[in-house]
Amino acid sequence: xxxxxxxxxxxxxxEKTLIDQQVESLRFPLFDGQMGxxxxxxxxxxxxxxxxxxxxxxxxxxxxxxxxxxxxxKSGVVTVLxxxxxxxxxxxxxxxxxxxRQANTRPAHTDLELAAKARDIQRAQQMVALAKRSS
Numbered sequence: 001x002x003x004x005x006x007x008x009x010x011x012x013x014x015e016k017t018l019i020d021q022q023v024e025s026l027r028f029p030l031f032d033g034q035m036g037x038x039x040x041x042x043x044x045x046x047x048x049x050x051x052x053x054x055x056x057x058x059x060x061x062x063x064x065x066x067x068x069x070x071x072x073x074k075s076g077v078v079t080v081l082x083x084x085x086x087x088x089x090x091x092x093x094x095x096x097x098x099x100x101r102q103a104n105t106r107p108a109h110t111d112l113e114l115a116a117k118a119r120d121i122q123r124a125q126q127m128v129a130l131a132k133r134s135s
Contacts, residue, residue: 007039009055010079011064018064018085021057026078028053028066029126035071037078044073048082050119051126063088065130067123093131100124 009026011019026037029049048069055062069082103120107113 006076007037007041008077010077011053011085012079012081013085014083023078024056024058026053026055028071028080030071031068037073039076041073041078043075044071046071048080050123052088052130053080053085063130065091065127088130088134091127091131091134093128096124096127096131100128 007023009019009021009023010017028035029051031047031049048066048071050067051065053064053066064085064087066080066082067084069080072079100121103117103124106117108117
């Protein structure tokens with residue numbers, strides 16, 4: 001049984017489980033804002049946004065860029081299912097800026113294309129901001 005002070009974090013992409021370990025706390029983007037989690041958090045299911053997922057473990061702080069997905073918090077376990085998770089230290093500013101440039105210049109005529117363009121711009125902006133901070 002998970003104790004009140006335990007918090008297990010599981011980070012899963014379509015390719016594999018990247019992390020499955022005890023953590024002290026987490027912070028991550030939801031589609032409508034940031035969320036922090038400490039041990040004892042009530043259950044929750046939410047839609048992830050784009051941006052930085054950060055967690056505190058005994059050895060320090062680790063950060064990843066996450067690309068949408070879903071989060072579930074249940075019985076002291078935080079499970080994040082995301083399309084992509086990249087360690088912030090591995091983000092490259094020139095590639096992130098190129099993705100932002102491509103997203104900004106891509107034509108969009110229909111509502112669906114406009115929504116996809118806005119999503120791609122938001123994703124690239126978050127990557128650029130994290131890449132700038134880590135370089």
